[in-house]
Amino acid sequence: MEQDYLNKIEKVSIPDSLLEGIKNKIETKRITEKRNGNYALVFAFALLFVNAGTLTTYNNTKNSNKANQEVNPFSINESTFIGYE
Amino acid sequence: MKNEKQFLEIYNEFSQLVYNLSLSYLQNIEDSKEATQDVFVKIHTKLEGFNNKSSLKTWIYRITINHCLDVIKSKNRKYRLFFTRENEDYDSKDFNHPGAKLESKEEMEKIFREINKLPEKQKTALILKTIEGIPQKEIATVMKMNEKAVESLLTRARKKLKEKL
Numbered sequence: 001m002e003q004d005y006l007n008k009i010e011k012v013s014i015p016d017s018l019l020e021g022i023k024n025k026i027e028t029k030r031i032t033e034k035r036n037g038n039y040a041l042v043f044a045f046a047l048l049f050v051n052a053g054t055l056t057t058y059n060n061t062k063n064s065n066k067a068n069q070e071v072n073p074f075s076i077n078e079s080t081f082i083g084y085e
Numbered sequence: 086m087k088n089e090k091q092f093l094e095i096y097n098e099f100s101q102l103v104y105n106l107s108l109s110y111l112q113n114i115e116d117s118k119e120a121t122q123d124v125f126v127k128i129h130t131k132l133e134g135f136n137n138k139s140s141l142k143t144w145i146y147r148i149t150i151n152h153c154l155d156v157i158k159s160k161n162r163k164y165r166l167f168f169t170r171e172n173e174d175y176d177s178k179d180f181n182h183p184g185a186k187l188e189s190k191e192e193m194e195k196i197f198r199e200i201n202k203l204p205e206k207q208k209t210a211l212i213l214k215t216i217e218g219i220p221q222k223e224i225a226t227v228m229k230m231n232e233k234a235v236e237s238l239l240t241r242a243r244k245k246l247k248e249k250l
Contacts, residue, residue, distance in 0.1 A: 003243075005193055006215045009184040014104045018118060019096060022125045029126060 092129055095141070100125070102142075103149050105184070109212045110153035112182045112197050120156055124149050139226065146227045150209055157201075199249045207242035210235050 103124050107117035127148055135144060185193040200208055206228070213224045214235075221239075225232045 003215060005189055005196055008186065008189065009109075009182070009193075009216055010186070011101065011105050012108060012183045014100045014121070015118060018100065018104075018121060021118075021122045022096070022129075025122055025126045026129050029130070 088132060092125075092132060095128060095132075095145075096125060099142070099145050103145065106146070106149050106212070106217060107153055108182055108184060109216045110150070110208075111156060113179050114181055114183055116156065116160075116179075120149075120153055124152050127152065143223070143227050146213075150227070154205055154209075196246070196250065199246055202249075203242055203245060207238050207245070210238040211242040211246075214239055 100121065104117060104121045107120040107124070108114075111117050111120060124145075128145065131148075135141070139147075180194040180197060182190075182193065182197070200211060203211065209228060210224060213219045213227065214221065219227075221232050221235055225235045228235060230238075
């Protein structure tokens, strides 16, 4: 029974406006992908700068710590020896 | 530019096939229009990667079938989110097939409601064979199966429909 009905389904012609809709969707997709690509690029650069900044800060801190640990004989003053007498 | 020309040729040759196949799966004009548009956007995107391993027609059949099945799954998921009754799918409530004649519309709706309940592969085999009128050998190629497996799917699908109707 179902076969008889299903065989009777007529082929429908395609609506005219469809191609225009497809072109619009393709264009929208292209713009979105381009925008996403730009965002990704900006994000990558931002990440690069942040990383570079963090590294510089780390290096500066490391150098400054190292410098603090070194004893400068000329900076020793009398107060350093208080309590040793 | 060459691709655009090729794309338009493909559209002119296959748009009716894609639209009618979408109608067989979705049974709704608006959903089928949307699906046809999405299928052609996919074809446009993937055209460069098409490697002629299968024929263009088979490739388009596969894209359309997969897309329609995805649409149905997504609609059912959304529907079940709000209405939790099992075995009741959104797609069976929205019948609007322009190819169905008015006098047989009610019967047709009943048949499609049962077709929609079939497992995906049985449904695909039945639609391709009975509505689209594709030879069994071609169905086997589209579904990446051998002919005997397609025959078995068709037999099971018809048996289930006979029991229900």
